[in-house]
Amino acid sequence: MQNSEMVGLINRVAIGDRQAFTDLYRVTSPKLFAICLRILKDRGEAEEALQEVYIKVWQKAKSFAIGSGVPTTWLATIARNQAIDIIRARKPVNDDIDEVFDLADETMPNPEQSVAMADDGRRIDACMGELDQVHAQSVRRAYVEGLTYAELAEDLRVPLNTVRTWLRRSLLKLRECMQR
Amino acid sequence: MTTEPRDSNPPDGGRPENDEILAGEYVLGVLSLEARHRIEARMATDQPFARLVARWQSNMASFNRDYQEQQPSIAVFQAIERRLFAENRKVEVKHGLWDAVGFWRGLSFATSAIAAVAVVYIATVQLTPPATESIVAELSAPNDPVALRVSFNPADGRLRIIPVADQSTEKSLQLWLVPGSGSPTSLGVFEPGTDGELLIPAELRSRIGQGATLAVSVEPFGGSPTGLPTGPVIASGSARNL
Structure with a gap:
């Protein structure tokens, strides 16, 4: 389905069109279910999460702003947020001590300077290719599987702080690369 | 890999790169639930920061290709529909020009009274219903900010539908x-x-x-x-x- 068709469906959902909601569910639920399942790793929990996801889609369709663009991104974000909130509530993380970082040696352009919002993905793929392979894999697994720093550290058998530094540094490098 | 920078400056939460990292970590999903809630609260009021988050969401969206589609059971959609529509969101229809949506909104009582007199006056002197007199209904559903105002002119058979903001909200x-x-x-x-x-x-x-x-x-x-x-x-x- 074209993005424009999906935008049309979401806009109809926003004005309470139940048929549009049914169509949107039919088209998008396999992907959103896959997201929930991958992160929660339990079919029953993933199905419960999926319910919450579409309740939110119905309620938030009105806030799907024209500016926020890509409907699949909007939907996937709702699903990932739902699934990640559930696992974080289930297994609390107590390692994000700081929200202040000490690895800034680059200056970041401000967000208004970059309008590459409708990214087609090729750019980030290229930039991921510039990262150390292990770091790139960590970034991708954190995103796709919804892993914490601690889980990644355990998996990769490296200290937690090392993983944290890898990922934070990778984020800065990605941003720098994407704005080049 | 470059060396860990170890500058002697005190930590500075206001540096743009810190926000960039924080937004990226939020989108990756590595943060605690509490941190996620803090960030979401900040996004609601801090637009530049919300834009950083949106940009990461857009950038990383290509990772969503890794999720291979899976069919949920049919019961899921049935449960969703039950939860959303069970209490029978009845369409509310209000009749009459006088309570028509927004028709008198914003008018003071005095102005309304003058208008009312005017309508009555026209109706009386013409002795026949004026062609502009319509039947008006507002179609709305609970919690929707928008309603449809339907006006029907019996004289020429024309029905007109106009979207309006919900009457209960200004x-x-x-x-x-x-x-x-x-x-x-x-x-x-x-x-x-x-x-x-x-x-x-x-x-x-x-x-x-x-x-x-x-x-x-x-x-x-x-x-x-x-x-x-x-x-x-x-x-x-x-x-x-x-």
Whole structure:
């Protein structure tokens, strides 16, 4: 389905069109279910999460702003947020001590300077290719599987702080690369 | 890999790169639930930060290719429908010109009284119902910010449907022209009690053509105070030649 068709469906959902909601569910639920399942790793929990996801889609369709663009991104974000909130509530993380970082040696352009919002993905793929392979894999697994720093550290058998530094540094490098 | 920078400066939470990292970590999903909630609260009030988050979401969206589609069981959608629609969201229909949506909104009691007198006067002197007298109903659903005002003119058989902001909320609907890039331009606010027509400023007329995107947002009564859409966009679409 074209993005424009999906935008049309979401806009109809926003004005309470139940048929549009049914169509949107039919088209998008396999992907959103896959997201929930991958992160929660339990079919029953993933199905419960999926319910919450579409309740939110119905309620938030009105806030799907024209500016926020890509409907699949909007939907996937709702699903990932739902699934990640559930696992974080289930297994609390107590390692994000700081929200202040000490690895800034680059200056970041401000967000208004970059309008590459409708990214087609090729750019980030290229930039991921510039990262150390292990770091790139960590970034991708954190995103796709919804892993914490601690889980990644355990998996990769490296200290937690090392993983944290890898990922934070990778984020800065990605941003720098994407704005080049 | 570069060496760990170890500068002697005190930590500075205001540095743009820190926000960039924080937004990225939020989108990756590595943070605790508490941190996630803090970030979401900040996004609601800190627009530049919200833009950083949105940009990461957009950038990383290509990772979503890794999720291989899976069919959920049929029971899931049934449960969703039950939860959303079980209490039978009945369409509410209000009859009569006098309680028609927004018809008298914004008018003081005195003005209303004058208007009422005027209508009665016209009706009496003409002895026949004036052709402009319509039957009006507001179609709305609970919790929707938008309603449809239906007016029917029995004399000529014409029925007209106009979107209006929900009567219970002091809101207006505003129409926007959305350019491919840059900020939306207001084309006007739908005035309650009118027939849904907007007079487009002359300098904007040439910009409404094939492919132009139009959107309607819910705004504070009278229109957006900032000149840009502030409320939810309830509908948008592209214009095409008929």
